[in-house]
Every structure is written in C-alpha cells, then in structure tokens.
Amino acid sequence: MPVRYLGIPLAAQRLSVTDYSPLVDQIAGCIRKWTAKSLSFAGRLELIRSVLQGVECFWLQVFPLPMAVIEKIHRLCRAFLWNSKRAPVAWEDICHPKEEGGLGVRHIQSWNVALLARVLWNIHCKADTLWVKWVNEVYLRGASLWDWQPKKDDSPLLRRLAEIRDRIITDFGSTEAAIRHMTEWTDRKGLVTSIAYEYFRPKLPKQPWKAFIWKAFIPPKYSFILWLGIRERLATRDRLAFLHEDPTCSLCINSKESAKHLFFECPFSSYVWSHIRQWFGITRRMSTLLSAVKWLKKGKTGSSVQNKARHLALACTVYSLWRHRNEIIFEGKAPNPDGLVISIKITVYRLILTLFPNGL
Numbered sequence: 001m002p003v004r005y006l007g008i009p010l011a012a013q014r015l016s017v018t019d020y021s022p023l024v025d026q027i028a029g030c031i032r033k034w035t036a037k038s039l040s041f042a043g044r045l046e047l048i049r050s051v052l053q054g055v056e057c058f059w060l061q062v063f064p065l066p067m068a069v070i071e072k073i074h075r076l077c078r079a080f081l082w083n084s085k086r087a088p089v090a091w092e093d094i095c096h097p098k099e100e101g102g103l104g105v106r107h108i109q110s111w112n113v114a115l116l117a118r119v120l121w122n123i124h125c126k127a128d129t130l131w132v133k134w135v136n137e138v139y140l141r142g143a144s145l146w147d148w149q150p151k152k153d154d155s156p157l158l159r160r161l162a163e164i165r166d167r168i169i170t171d172f173g174s175t176e177a178a179i180r181h182m183t184e185w186t187d188r189k190g191l192v193t194s195i196a197y198e199y200f201r202p203k204l205p206k207q208p209w210k211a212f213i214w215k216a217f218i219p220p221k222y223s224f225i226l227w228l229g230i231r232e233r234l235a236t237r238d239r240l241a242f243l244h245e246d247p248t249c250s251l252c253i254n255s256k257e258s259a260k261h262l263f264f265e266c267p268f269s270s271y272v273w274s275h276i277r278q279w280f281g282i283t284r285r286m287s288t289l290l291s292a293v294k295w296l297k298k299g300k301t302g303s304s305v306q307n308k309a310r311h312l313a314l315a316c317t318v319y320s321l322w323r324h325r326n327e328i329i330f331e332g333k334a335p336n337p338d339g340l341v342i343s344i345k346i347t348v349y350r351l352i353l354t355l356f357p358n359g360l
Contacts, residue, residue, distance in 0.1 A: 014156045020069045023059050027052055027073060031080045041228075042220030044081050045103055052077060053106050060108070061115040064160035070108050077105075088233035092202075099211035100204040103227075107201045113164055114197035120145070120161045121182055121191040146175045209297045213315065217308055217355055222315035225322050229289045232259050234322065250328045251321075251335055262325065263289060268337055269321055275341045276317055280310055289318065305356060312348045320344050 034047060056073065059065065078087050081094075096102025122132050124145050139158060140148050146169070150159045168178045185195040213226045228234045237247045237257040249257040251268035263269055264287055277283070286292035292314055324340050327333040 015063065017066055017068045020059075020063075020065070023056070024069065024072050024076070026055055027076055030055070031076060035080065035083075040221040040224070041081070042224040044083070045105070045224065046220070048077050048081060049105055053111075056108065057111070057115070060112040061119070062157075064116060064156060065108070065112050067109075073108065088228065088235065089231060096202075096204055097211075098214045099206050099208060101207065101210045101231075102204075106197070110201035111193075111197055113200045114193045116157075116161060117164055117168075117182075117185075117196045117200070118191040118193050119157075120164055121186070123161070124179070124182075125190070127190070146179070209294050212297050213293060215308075215311055217351070218311060218315045219351070222312075222319040225319045226289065226293075226315050229259060229263065229318055229322070230293065234259055236262055250325055260288060263318060263321060268335060271337045272317065272321065272341055272344070276313055276344060279345065280306075280313060282310075305352065308355060309348060309352055312351050313344065316344050316347050316351075320347070 030047075030051060034044070039047070074091050078091050079085060082088065092107075093101070094103045095105050095107040098104050122129065123135055123140075126132060126136060135158070136142075139150075139154065146165065148162070150162045165178075168182065169175055172178045172181050182191065185191050185199070210230075213230070214220075214223050225234070233239075236259050237245065237249075238259075241247065247256045249255050249261060249266055251262065252266045255261055255266070264273070273286075277285075284295060286295060296310060296314060320340055320343060324333075324335075328335060
C-alpha cells in the first residue's frame with residue numbers, strides 16, 4: 001500500500017488505478033454536493049472549469065495519469081454537466097477553446113503533458129529544489145537530460161518525462177531546436193504551462209464567430225443554449241425519436257419539431273422574431289441560428305449600445321423560446337407569444353441598463 005503525503009499516494013512501484021481513488025472520490029464528492037442544487041448548464045460548466053479542474057491540477061503536475069483514471073474523470077464530469085448519461089456533445093469536442101467551437105474545458109491528457117513538461121524543464125535548468133537535485137544526482141549522474149535514457153525499472157514518472165522530451169525533440173527536429181523552443185515557453189518564474197498546453201493540445205480550425213456568442217455581456221446561460229442550438233444538439237423531439245414520443249411541435253401543434261422549425265419555421269417563433277426584428281429595425285430574415293450569428297458578426301452598425309442590444313436580443317430570444325417550449329411541455333403552460341415578446345424586451349432592457357447604468 002502506498003503512503004500518502006499531502007493527500008497524494010507515494011510508492012516505489014507504479015501506482016494502480018485504485019491508488020488514484022482519492023482523486024476520483026474527491027471529484028465525485030464535489031459533484032454530489034452540487035447535484036442537489038439547481039444549476040444551469042452554464043453554472044455546471046463553470047464549476048467543472050474552476051473547481052474540478054483545479055482539483056485535477058494538483059495530481060496532474062505530479063503523476064502521468066493513466067487513461068483509465070482520465071476516463072473515470074470524464075464520465076463524472078460529463079454526467080454532471082449534462083445531468084444525464086446521454087451527452088449531446090462529445091467530451092472531446094467540449095475540450096477546445098470557444099473560438100474553436102468548444103467550451104474552454106481543458107483537455108486532461110494535454111494539460112497533464114504540459115504540467116510534466118514544466119517538471120522536465122526544471123530538471124533541465126537544475127532548479128533549486130530537493131527533488132530536482134535528487135534526480136540529477138541519482139538518475140542523471142552528471143549526464144545531460146537530453147541524452148539520458150531511462151531504464152525499465154526507473155519510475156513511471158521519469159519514463160514519461162523521457163517520452164515527452166523525445167516527442168519535443170522529434171517535433172522540432174533536434175535537441176538544440178527543442179531547447180530553443182522550450183525557452184520561448186518560459187518567463188522569469190520558469191516554464192509557463194499555459195503556453196506549453198497550447199502547444200500540446202489538439203486543435204481545430206478557428207472560427208471567430210463561435211467565440212462571438214460568448215460575449216461577456218451575454219448571460220452565460222443564454223450563450224450556452226445558443227451554442228447548443230447552433231450545434232443542433234438541443235433535445236428537440238426529432239432527436240428524441242427513439243423514445244417514441246409525439247414529435248409534434250408544442251408551440252404550433254402543427255408540424256414536427258426540429259431545431260430549424262422550432263426557432264424559425266414555427267408560426268409561433270416567426271411571430272416572436274418579427275416583433276423583435278421590428279423593434280430593432282432589422283429587415284433581414286434569418287433561417288438558421290448560425291446565419292443569424294454570422295449576420296450579427298458582420299453587421300456591426302450603429303452605436304455600441306445598439307450592437308450589444310442586438311446580441312442580447314438574439315441570445316435572449318433563443319433562450320426564451322427554448323424555455324417557453326419546455327414550460328409548455330413540462331409545466332402545462334399555454335403558449336403565449338405576446339407575453340414572450342414583452343418578457344424578452346423587458347429582459348434586454350434590464351441587461352442594457354446593467355451595462356450602462358449612467359445612461360445610454
């Protein structure tokens with residue numbers, strides 16, 4: 001059995017998956033406390049990013065986490081985020097920056113490598129720490145870190161550090177180039193893990209309009225629903241056909257419900273949009289959420305207040321239509337398009353007044 005120091009297990013041999021139970025249990029314990037609370041998607045996302053990934057960080061900078069442990073953490077976070085075993089968006093897709101279409105959650109494997117790269121750099125620089133001195137004295141014995149080859153019975157951490165070193169050398173073509181590039185990742189305090197993470201993480205093509213929906217002045221819960229809507233991952237009835245439920249749109253009770261129908265083709269939503277467009281003097285009709293966001297991205301006309309109001313109106317209308325639809329289905333409320341239009345206008349007014357408390 002490994003001993004524990006500062007909450008972390010220490011052992012002479014490779015740790016088993018069971019030895020990582022304190023980490024998994026700590027994350028599961030946090031989730032159990034939060035699950036009882038009424039949290040929006042955006043609220044759960046923020047807890048994952050700020051708290052759970054902070055818990056992981058303590059371990060990731062010490063151990064190369066096995067994939068089995070990472071998968072356990074993924075399952076816990078995924079179930080917590082979606083409040084369900086069914087995830088509308090793959091976890092790998094979520095672990096990308098918002099400008100690449102993700103949610104800004106760190107990719108655990110890449111973050112682990114970035115943190116271990118800092119350990120590698122500390123050994124290279126012979127940082128003034130007891131552990132680094134011990135590694136240089138016992139393992140390297142005066143040899144260069146970049147030439148040293150681990151033995152089979154060396155610790156899993158050191159073997160993983162050697163793998164990271166070899167990857168960097170291969171990527172940059174030579175030891176000298178690897179050292180030069182890693183030097184660019186440093187500041188006065190040492191290697192900057194955020195820069196290293198940016199290098200190691202998987203990447204997708206940047207699409208600036210995707211970050212456009214995450215503006216600071218838009219309430220996160222609105223942005224989250226808009227993000228799901230653009231990805232066509234909201235739980236509309238066409239996507240729930242496997243449940244054999246009535247596919248009819250609850251707003252118009254006339255056509256089959258899909259994201260496109262719900263937000264643009266439905267007479268109910270068309271009525272709401274027409275009043276919102278008229279309110280802002282917008283003549284262009286939008287047929288999809290993606291086209292609406294792209295149009296807002298390109299059409300920066302008017303004052304700052306007007307631009308922010310248009311953004312808020314789009315996000316608020318999408319959120320309100322989705323919420324009203326759910327209230328009709330789950331709470332038995334009657335469709336009320338005029339009341340919804342008034343509610344959207346009041347919400348946008350309040351948000352604008354919050355942004356500009358001293359006047360428009």
